[in-house]
Amino acid sequence: MSKLCVLKQNTEFRTAYYRGRSFVHPLMILYVRKNRFGIARLGITTGKKIGKAVKRNRCRRLIREAYRRVFPEITHGVDLVFVARTATVDSNAVKVEQAMRELLKKAGVLS
8 A cells, every 4th residue: 555645734624624524423523525636635633632642642543544444445536634532542443443434434435
């Protein structure tokens, strides 16, 4: 698999928040917005409400790993921003992947 394309600029995240559609699950929130690049780009946000740096980094790792597993089934040309919630800290990789699949199906991005 090639390197993941990720969102890095604050403006990219903001446009996904304000102009994208949102989908909610107890473990995470998904913001989806079409892009003009023809590739799926990933953004992950973890707020300080989740905990200290170790917990936030664990949440990001869980979401990134779930995304790697689901990536081949995602339609291209979208920006995806996942926002971790407090329940993500206590969950495992399987639960996070199931939640991600549910959100992506709701969004109509999973093929």
